Amino acid sequence: MLKEQQLDSVSRLGEHAFESSQAAGAFVALLSLTQNQAGVDHEFAGIEASEPQSPGEKADVLRCGLVTAVKQASQLDNPDDRIGLENTERTTRLDASAISLLGLGTCDAPHYVRCFWEHPSLLKNWDYMQTASENADGLGGREAVVAWNADAKRVFGMTDEERRQGHNQDYRGSAAWGKRGIAISLIRNLKVSPYTGELFDKSVAVIIPKHQADLPAIVSFCTSEEFTPLVRKLDQKVMVTNSTLVKVPFDLPRWQKVAAEKYPHGLPKPFSSDPAQWLFDGHPKGSDQPLHVAVARLLGYKWPRQTGSSFPDCPALGPDGLEKLSDANGIVCLSATKGEAPAAERLRGVLIHALGKFDLSALVASAGPKGSKSETLEDWLRDEFFEQHCALFYHRPFIWHIWDGHKSGFGELVNYHQLTHANLEKLTYAYLGDWLRRQQPAVDAGEAGSDARLQAAKHLQARLKLILEGEPPYDIFVRWKPLSKQAIGWHPNINDGVRMNIRPFANADILRKRVKIKWDKDRGNEPVRDKKDFPWFWGWDEEQQDFAGVGNEPDGNRWNDCHYTGEFKQKGR
Secondary structure, three states: OOOOOEEEEEEEEEOOOOOOHHHOOOOEEEEEEEOOOOOOOOEEEEEEOOOOOOHHHHHHHHHHOOOEEEEOHHHHHOHHHOOOOOOOOOOOEHHHOEEEEEOEOOOOHHHHEEEHHHOOOOOOOEEEEEOOOOOOOOOOOOOEEEEEEOOOOEEOOOOHHHHHHOOOOOOOOHHHOOOOEEEEEOEOOOOEEEEOOOEEEOOEEEEEEOOHHHHHHHHHHHOOOOHHHHHHHHOOOOEOOHHHHHOOEOOHHHHHHHHHHHOOOOOOOOOOOOOOOOOOOOOOOOOOOHHHHHHHHHOOOOOHHHOOOOEOOEOOOOOOOHHHHOOOOOEEEOOOEOOEOOHHHHHHHHHHHHHOOOOHHHHHHOOOOOOOOOOOHHHHHHHOHHHHHHHHOOOOOOEEEEEOOOOOOOEEEEEHHHOOHHHHHHHHHHHHHHHHHHHHHHHHOOOOOHHHHHHHHHHHHHHHHHHHHOOOOOOOOOOOOOHHHOOOOOOOOHHHHHHHHOHHHHHOOOEOOOOOOOOOEEEEEOOOOOOOOOHHHHOEEOOOOEEOOHHHOOOOEEEOOOOOOHHHHHHHO
């Protein structure tokens, strides 16, 4: 177009250029051109109308806004011959000093990706994977692990059919692994985070310098206020292509001087006080959320660096003394039960050991992403902890608050990693059984409210028994597993993640707050599955005990909300 036609005007309208909501996400340009070859000195009118957020406001800019005269021939000097709204000259670009690499894709993240805290430690055939940062400062993105075959250097468990379906995305970015650079989120405001050689997914692009000595200069440039506007001049789409990031002008000597002043002692070492990042040291002191970290340590959870994982400039850590205060079986009741002190009392002991002197009221008030309204530690544990814990850990909670629905009734915190069949039996019959026995005398004495407490506890025990048995709708179902591998009763596989394993408790409505997890269907389509091993893929109707649907053809949807009896699962075995 630039060589064969004459541009008369180019108006960049950006998002929200149409009244219709069906056009949401479209980035629009309005062109007028003449079917003649442009002269060497021809200029077109450029109008920037992308900032206004409504069609009417954009129309006002088109009528009355600033018009820039742009030389058409100069656009051939732009990267990829992109048409911009300013005159440009050939300049040295960032791709002269660095390469940009897109990360890997699994095509089925619910199957192959977890948050690191969903596992008690880094399990076999899993590895850490950096993703786009959610933090305002760009220092996030270190919460994921991916199923990984270290020998083949590809996603573990992926079939050839899945790889073909996903265009072999599961090893992209390999040229960056083990090197240092910066990771840039490809969405909207291009948040920047240090990159230290881990696997990374396709939500980020990693920029690796051709010479490591140039890394401070490139970091200085990419974290400056100049970088994002330069990229956005080339590409206004919500998601930028990774190659665009290094096609911006880059003055290496200038940014070397900036880096020398900004980082006289070298780039800062990676660090995070956020417990949702794997760099976190696992200690309440210095944490963004000391109360939540203390609860996790009381329940026996440890962070990756405390369980043997190490990262560049962040070595593995030894014991810190809080281990002796952790509960042995990961079950801590809110009230005194079976000779154990109540949760708040035990938590105070952890806080004293970890923090020394501290202001408990201030700790409680600052707990959670938005602070707390509770006045006591007991109130916070009972009413707010679980909801805050879910929000802090991306709605994949590893500490579960199970309760009977009565405000002064039975409640306990459990470490999901230790909630085996045997420990769930212990919770159901020993801990809750002890509570039930202690309620009966109060009922016999006619104590006000005691009968309601007793009935609530009995209801909870009945629900826990149903989860132990695992009959629908209190069963565990994992869509990517064949029938012969589906759990019968409460025998969860930690590899399947919190989302799959918490479902029986959510269906039983015995969690302190409803979890924000959906079990309808996941994005994407399943590859063809064997009818015998994956009957639900072909429309198996559990109630009718027959295949539903016309011709028993699979629909390809990734359905999760399926329920099957123990008897049916046993037949599959």
